[in-house]
Structure formats: C-alpha cells, structure tokens
Amino acid sequence: MTPRLLEDLKADEGLRLAAYPDPATGAAPWTIGYGHTGPEVHPGLTWTEEQATSALHADVERAVAGLDADLPWWRTLDDVRQDVMAELCFNMGVGHPAQDGRPGHGLRAFVQTLNAIRAGRYAAAAEGLLASHWARQVGARAQRLAALMRTGARPAD
Numbered sequence: 297m298t299p300r301l302l303e304d305l306k307a308d309e310g311l312r313l314a315a316y317p318d319p320a321t322g323a324a325p326w327t328i329g330y331g332h333t334g335p336e337v338h339p340g341l342t343w344t345e346e347q348a349t350s351a352l353h354a355d356v357e358r359a360v361a362g363l364d365a366d367l368p369w370w371r372t373l374d375d376v377r378q379d380v381m382a383e384l385c386f387n388m389g390v391g392h393p394a395q396d397g398r399p400g401h402g403l404r405a406f407v408q409t410l411n412a413i414r415a416g417r418y419a420a421a422a423e424g425l426l427a428s429h430w431a432r433q434v435g436a437r438a439q440r441l442a443a444l445m446r447t448g449a450r451p452a453d
Contacts, residue, residue, distance in 0.1 A: 297360075300450065301379045302352065305386060306330055308437045311348055315341040331355070331386070355386060362390035366404065369414050377413070380445045387437075388430060413445070422446035 309331035315338060317323050326337040329348030332355055343351075363370045363385050370381045384403050391402015400407070409424030422442040425431055431438035444450065 297378045297382055298375045301382055305383060313343050315339060359385040366390045374448050376444050376448050376450060380441050418446050
C-alpha cells in the first residue's frame with residue numbers, strides 16, 4: 297500500500313463531524329467522520345477532527361485485516377492495486393459471495409472481478425468494477441479506482 301491511501305479515502309469520503317443518515321434510506325446506517333459506521337454512530341453524535349482521523353486509521357486497519365483473512369492473495373499485488381483493494385474493502389466491507397440462494401454482499405460479491413484481479417487480468421477487473429451497481433452509486437470514485445486497477449500507476453500529480 298502507499299501513503300496515498302489515506303489521502304484518497306479522506307477525499308473520497310469527505311469529512312463530516314456530525315452523524316448523518318444513509319443517503320439511500322434516510323436512516324441507518326448512520327455515518328460520521330470519514331465514512332465511519334458502527335453501532336456507536338447515532339443521530340446527534342458529533343466528533344472532533346481528531347476522533348474522525350483516529351476512526352479512519354482503525355477502519356483502514358479493519359479493512360486490511362479483513363482482506364488478509366478472506367483474500368490473502370491481495371498482498372501479492374503491487375502497492376497501487378493494494379490501495380484499490382483496501383479502498384474497496386473500506387467502502388463496502390469484505391462481505392460474502394452469493395451462496396445458497398442469498399445474494400452476495402460487499403467486495404466478495406465481485407467474484408468474477410476478484411478472480412480477474414487474482415489472475416492479473418487487470419483490464420477485465422477494471423471493467424467488472426465499472427459494470428457494477430456500486431460504480432453507479434459512487435461515480436467518479438469508481439472511475440478513478442478502475443483506472444488505478446487497470447494501470448497499476450497513479451497519474452502524475
């Protein structure tokens with residue numbers, strides 16, 4: 297992973313120091329800080345910027361631990377693609393693939409895309425990301441992450 301991961305997450309998530317409801321439902325899950333959700337987040341909760349930054353670090357650690365546990369091969373990727381995987385997991389959780397008639401959830405629902413990443417077929421993986429419902433929800437973030445997955449390189453600053 298690169299030092300840019302936290303910068304990217306801060307830019308993509310934005311900082312909100314007052315808890316807000318899920319935009320799709322107008323209710324739970326409530327979110328605060330840099331995209332932090334959890335049982336402790338509720339209407340009326342406010343944080344300092346330091347609390348938000350601390351939660352961001354903990355949430356990234358949780359995402360990385362989830363990847364290590366469920367998709368350990370992600371560590372074989374180059375640093376930029378590891379950033380993409382960490383950001384995807386941060387954004388949607390590790391989740392689970394579709395099974396026993398239940399729909400998939402989170403990153404593990406992207407079975408074909410994950411297979412393409414693992415096999416080094418990065419163009420196909422990028423297309424899989426862009427063809428998803430998640431991409432329609434997050435717009436420019438999906439475009440940026442797909443480009444990073446496709447190339448493994450960040451554009452010149």
